[in-house]
Amino acid sequence: MLIEAEGLCRDYKVIRKNKPGFNWLTGFFVPKYEKRRAIHNINFRIGKGETIAYIGPNGSGKSTTIKILTGILAPTSGRVFVNGLMPYVKRKENAQHIGFVFGQRTQLWWDLPITDSFELLKEIYNIPDDIYKSNLNRLEELLDLRSFNKIPVRQLSLGQRMRAEIACAFLHDPDIVYLDEPTIGIDIVAKNKIRHFLREINQEKKVTIILTTHDIDDIEEVCRRLILIDQGSIIYDGEKKDFLKNYVTHRQIEVTFEEPVQEAIVIENCETFMDQNKVKLRFEKKSVSVNHLLKRLGQTGTIRDFTVSEDTLEDVLKNIYSKGL
Numbered sequence: 001m002l003i004e005a006e007g008l009c010r011d012y013k014v015i016r017k018n019k020p021g022f023n024w025l026t027g028f029f030v031p032k033y034e035k036r037r038a039i040h041n042i043n044f045r046i047g048k049g050e051t052i053a054y055i056g057p058n059g060s061g062k063s064t065t066i067k068i069l070t071g072i073l074a075p076t077s078g079r080v081f082v083n084g085l086m087p088y089v090k091r092k093e094n095a096q097h098i099g100f101v102f103g104q105r106t107q108l109w110w111d112l113p114i115t116d117s118f119e120l121l122k123e124i125y126n127i128p129d130d131i132y133k134s135n136l137n138r139l140e141e142l143l144d145l146r147s148f149n150k151i152p153v154r155q156l157s158l159g160q161r162m163r164a165e166i167a168c169a170f171l172h173d174p175d176i177v178y179l180d181e182p183t184i185g186i187d188i189v190a191k192n193k194i195r196h197f198l199r200e201i202n203q204e205k206k207v208t209i210i211l212t213t214h215d216i217d218d219i220e221e222v223c224r225r226l227i228l229i230d231q232g233s234i235i236y237d238g239e240k241k242d243f244l245k246n247y248v249t250h251r252q253i254e255v256t257f258e259e260p261v262q263e264a265i266v267i268e269n270c271e272t273f274m275d276q277n278k279v280k281l282r283f284e285k286k287s288v289s290v291n292h293l294l295k296r297l298g299q300t301g302t303i304r305d306f307t308v309s310e311d312t313l314e315d316v317l318k319n320i321y322s323k324g325l
Helices: 022-029 062-070 091-095 114-124 129-143 158-170 188-205 216-222 240-247 290-298 313-323
Strands: 003-015 033-046 051-055 077-082 098-101 176-180 208-212 225-230 233-239 250-257 270-275 278-284 303-310
Touching (some): 003 062, 033 225, 033 233, 098 158, 114 158, 129 158, 129 188, 158 188, 188 216, 208 216, 225 240, 233 240, 240 313, 250 290, 278 290
Parallel strands (some): 098 176
Antiparallel strands (some): 003 033, 003 077, 225 233, 250 278, 250 303
């Protein structure tokens, strides 16, 4: 296994808030601390070439886990091995074999063209000349960098900068790349280029990609496995297709009538949305059949057309975030 995490926990000390009054003043000069647990008993194994969506609500523990895997933080308890190394013990050795894109950290020099940043990374990672040229050509091709690789970084659009940041992460042939919201805030064309690149480079180089994102399309188009974390604990770890199979519990039927619907339609176990001659019903697959609904709706008016669809991954995740599994 490329990554093995066993029983990972991470605690933080935070200043205890005191109530207004004398105790508050005492706490200002002699603060008291309390322990908060960011992640609890995290266990997973990740192999070479996997594409993982490590997802959860804000504050769920995603960033803490990634910081431990990259060696930025040490766990309070538990163990983790990345390429056979404890990343927080062997930080330099671990850094040679990973790439990353974090929104708050850049590998690009602001006043220089991106080619200068690539040259600097070549020296930092001791990339041989032939491998550097080969990798750079491939990255420039897949991410379409040549049209702006001579322009200072400060003059690039957000989408152009993000594509250059991703090229930096893959330049030295890492075994693992961690991507934190790589498509946030950028236009659809740049998003598609990045997603296409990630699929191509994963197939070509067998690099393991761990993606944290709130963009459902990133997950749908790039990742095959989901690890879902909430309140510091993993609540699902498995194939994306199995997740959808097990947790897509609702369907929707949209019916178009020949004439506008005059009366409100109320059907047991269904949520109803109406708009002139269109009616949309959302219902549990186990509780209601499509045939039953069509028969019931046929009593309301003449049906011209209908479509049936299941909840999307986005619908499922919203429901889990609000209610839990």
